[in-house]
Amino acid sequence: MISTSGTDVNSSSNDPPKSLGEEERVFFRKALLKWYRLNARDLPWRKTRDPYAILVSEMMLQQTQVATARDYYERFLKRFPTVRDLAAADETDVLTAWAGLGYYRRARLLHAAAITISEKHAGDFPASLDLLRALPGVGDYTAGALASFVFDTPAALVDANVSRVFARLHALCEPTKTSSSKKHLWKWAEELLSRRQPRLYNNALMELGALVCTPANPRCVQCPVISVCRAHASGLVTRLPVLPATIAPVPLYYAGVALVCGEKLFLRQISEGGWHAGMWEFPKFSCETLPTKPPRALRNFVHSLTPHYAFEVQPHDFRYSVTHHRITLRMWIVRVDPESTPACLPEGEWLTMQNLKNRPLPSPQKRIGKWVAQHALMDSLP
DNA sequence: TACGCGTGGGA
């Protein structure tokens, strides 16, 4: 089911969007940089020129908001202070440090990039745009960000902020994700880039998108470049950028079980190929609809571990999303008799809450862990 | 090329 968001911006003239003139460009750079000097946020990755720290921040910030990434950034660098520390780390430890941030492939790619830098570049950060672009997890945006933020070389970049600012600035009346739009956006990014201060300029451009030229309720009154904004001139600001059709969410249901044996909980590692591959979870089973009682597969699973157990009557629901899937996971607590020495399936382990901290758990599973600790491990909490 | 991949904050 496809639904379109927003009404069409009727560009009856199919003229391609035009670049700013030279005078406008000069003004744009100057006004933007002046605004940034007065309004820049104090962000931890802006205080350093350590290439490795900036790489970590850029990987974390891919599709992730500043407020979310901030704490992870500090913790990650404490855990893996240098590129060699990260290169030498176990993937499980890297994933554990990343757990909760989402898009876990990024963690593996960052790990791979650290190994590449350590082994192929002898620990020295590659300085050319091409070599940066060749690092695992580094695409066009991140290569431009690293080149300009680390080395202050005049490399253009386009991210969601820049796309939005430029779509409005140039009154781009087609979705920013089309290949035609991307071409325009990168061309504009090259044309407008400050060759003198690429680092400051790129930061400023993204900051404008984050603080002023926001997706909803843009603060045009505060905008330093409103005088050259074509969307503002044509009253199109709230209708740009044009968003692509959105995919309707698909509901999914699972029944899960928190097996409690003394102070230990049964968790299993998620198999490769699907969501959260390689991370850990409480066993769960796919259902057609939201189950009102523990489904057979779940009961059989519990019984395969031990015949000495008892279901707690009241389940608890956890809701979360993975891309366009809306998931409801109904969790039952099952107490296992500690005297019965339950089995341990090859893909799972009985873990204490302390053990659990050293395993990578996706966010919903962390929430479940807290819930179980509160409801079923009261006696064993410190 | 279009799609899949997580999560949390704000409206």
Place this chain on the structure above:
DNA sequence: TTCCCAAGCGT
């Protein structure tokens, strides 16, 4: 409550 969408990348 629900929806939107964010410092994208790899395949």
